[in-house]
Amino acid sequence: MAEAVAKTRPHVVIIGGGFGGLYAAKTLRRADILITLVDRRNHHLFQPLLY
Numbered sequence: 001m002a003e004a005v006a007k008t009r010p011h012v013v014i015i016g017g018g019f020g021g022l023y024a025a026k027t028l029r030r031a032d033i034l035i036t037l038v039d040r041r042n043h044h045l046f047q048p049l050l051y
């Protein structure tokens with residue numbers, strides 16, 4: 001199934017789920033494309049705002 005989708009739509013791979021990756025994904029969320037976001041963590045973390 002995923003292979004069939006990948007053949008008909010552009011596949012955008014975003015490396016890093018920091019602010020850059022997060023905003024890229026949000027900007028492209030309604031685009032007719034397949035998005036894969038890759039990060040070493042499974043969550044967004046901006047440590048300076050943890051306090």
Ligand SMILES: Cc1cc2nc3c(=O)[nH]c(=O)nc-3n(C[C@H](O)[C@H](O)[C@H](O)COP(=O)(O)OP(=O)(O)OC[C@H]3O[C@@H](n4cnc5c(N)ncnc54)[C@H](O)[C@@H]3O)c2cc1C
Pocket residue numbers: 015016017018019020021038039040041044045048
């Ligand atoms: C203390 C502090 C305060 C700041 N305050 C402000 C502010 O007030 N306003 C402002 O505009 N900017 C501020 N900045 C700057 C802002 O945080 C950065 O400009 C912004 O986070 C850069 O975005 P980025 O997506 O390039 O990197 P990041 O947000 O750092 O994201 C990088 C992502 O890549 C992932 N990653 C890294 N290496 C790998 C790997 N090998 N494999 C997989 N994933 C990986 C990380 O897990 C992370 O999710 C501040 C920065 C700091 C340190």
